Amino acid sequence: MNFKVLFYLLFFVFILVMNWESQNYMAAASFHDEVSQEEAIRLRILANSDAIKDQVLKRDIRDEVNATITDWVLHIDSMEEAKDVIEANLDEIAAIVEKKLANNGINQSFSVEFNRVQFPTKLYGHLVYPAGEYEAVLITLGSGKGENWWCVLFPPLCFLDFSNGDAVEHEGEVDSTETEKEEVEVKFFVIELFDTVKSWFTA
Structure with a gap:
């Protein structure tokens, strides 16, 4: 040619x-629609390490904490009201973590905070949450050096794909x-x- x-x-x-x-x-x-940092409350869980035992514990805690908080805020429309409810019940979240540690026979320190927490950019269906600081529940297990997990608590977007810990797309949305x-x-x-x-x- x-x-x-x-x-x-x-x-x-x-x-x-x-x-x-x-x-x-x-x-x-x-x-895609970009969501303001002032329009969401998020969840971040830091595992003690990347060891299988620590990652399984992180997921176990994630599932119950997410289900509990989602139940609290599911019918709430106000960001401030959701924030007040979560802050008022941090002891209950801590009790969940403590129970999971005891059930797994793990003697490990942990902390539960509600604060401004740094997050990377994340896409949930058509919603883009840009990197930055968000109001969030931060759970740190042990040294907190393991792979972490995050989602959106309010408005509730923690639709879990239990195989990988990510929020899954709604049917018909872009993967x-x-x-x-x-x-x-x-x-x-x-x-x-x-x-x-x-x-x-x-x-």
């Missing part, structure tokens, strides 16, 4: 891919993991294509 024809063909494919990626990004951006995977594959393709064309010019 003539070199010029091949070059123009590859260049045309490159333009098509870039256009597709741009449209995909714009569609995703229009689909952010698959979207990110597709974007990475496209970017690698574009980079490889660019490197190929560049090598032809420099050969």
Whole structure:
């Protein structure tokens, strides 16, 4: 095949891919709604370590704490009211943690706080929670050096996927993991294509 024809063909494919990626990004951006840090109360649990025993304990505590707090705030519309209810019942959350430790025969320190806590960017269905400090229940188990888990307590968004500890998408919503995977594959393709064309010019 003539070199010029091949070059123009590859260049045309490159333009098509870039256009597709741009449209995909714009569609995703229009689909997502960003949530203010002042509109949510979140939960973060720090495991003692990444050891299986510590991670199982973290998930056990997560499940009961999430179920309990969700029951408290499920029919509350006010952020301030939800905050007051949670703060007033921190002792009950601590009692859950203490019970789980005892049931598992683990002698370990822990703390339960309600404070401003730093979170990374997180996507729940079409809602984007940007990185920053949020009002949150922070549970630290032991040294708190293990893999942590987080979700949104108010409005309640802790729909649990118990296989991996993430909040799951509602049916029909975009799976952010698959979207990110597709974007990475496209970017690698574009980079490889660019490197190929560049090598032809420099050969």
